[in-house]
Amino acid sequence: MNTANASRRPWARRLVVLGSSVALATGFVGFLHTKTARPLLAQVFGLHCPFSAGKLSPARREALRRDAFHVTSRPGAPAPSNDALGFPLGKWARADVAAWASERHVSCKDDSSGASVDCDGVTAADVNETGNEHGSLYFRFDPSNRLVAVLRMVRVPNADRAGTLAHEERASLASKLGAPTLSRGEPTAAYLATGTLAQARVEYRFADFAAIASATNLGHDGYLLTEEAQIAD
């Protein structure tokens, strides 16, 4: 028996070594695929995690945003203001948005890409406007966590309120930015009530800044008002 056990020990030792090696290798490979270590995987080994193959890098995502901006921008004239809903684009950082949300008790969460933050239940007062409506806010950041775009979406149940808010939205933009680059539809209850998908829309496009405001009749879903803005770089 002792002789037999002695002859088996080398195999047992080898199995332990092999098992440990497999465990270590598995752990190491698993670690390389974690969010923390993916940059190491890419930079040192020149590889990408296959489970995140569809994810854009922050730099690529930002490059696409800038490319898209320049497709529709108006060359030459800079915008008189980069302010959007009270948020200074290009100046605020992610931490400023977090502080704003905390101070106002607004519920926000990072999206899966990590490039943006979604906030729900945002009141008009939270964005320095009047009214009782709640809406959502969407903040977009560049790879250095600088605020580069913001979108607000507000739903209202009737054409009267939608017309009032759309009119106020247009007046606010006009006071800051002047005449729009494009204007379609009328910001009135009568116009918006003409049918589903009736839309009042203004667009401001500058070399360094763009803003779009719209009010749309969504039929049974009421009326959707949007205001969004972004900077070029």
Add this chain to the structure above:
Amino acid sequence: MILRSFGATLTCVLISGMALTACGSDSKSANGGSNTPDAGGDTAGSCTTKMYAKYGATAFGAVRDSIVTKALAAPTDKLGDAFQNFASQSTPAKIDTFKTDLADFLVMVYGGPNNYMGVSMTEAHQGLNITSDQYDYFITQVVVPALSDNHVLESDITNCFAPPVTDATFKASIVGK
């Protein structure tokens, strides 16, 4: 992610399909910068399947291209990763294939020949977790402007295009899957 992009692709197809309903616009339908709704002869929903015959293949192609361009350039990325992933990672050939699929879907929805070979909307959007906000953003900031840019009559947008894309059952087949 590949599945995600594919799903998003079909999302676009689907919705755009509805969009093109009203689309089209040959010169005969253009009303340019009119700021008032025109008094079209069609009533809501009665004209959806007449759009292909009214506007033709060329107009459908123009609106389709407009929808794809706007979706890929959504300013604040509110549509999520899918469209930008698609733009970033697809070859020109794949994008062309997508556009063909989109056109086939639109033509089918709006009364033209049924050449669409894709999967159902629910199946196409499975796992994408598209939100109601994202869906409505796509309709209001991509589809409606694409139609307007191509001079689609406002009465056609509200009467012919709107019913399918604002249908609660249709929306439910895409949102939250």
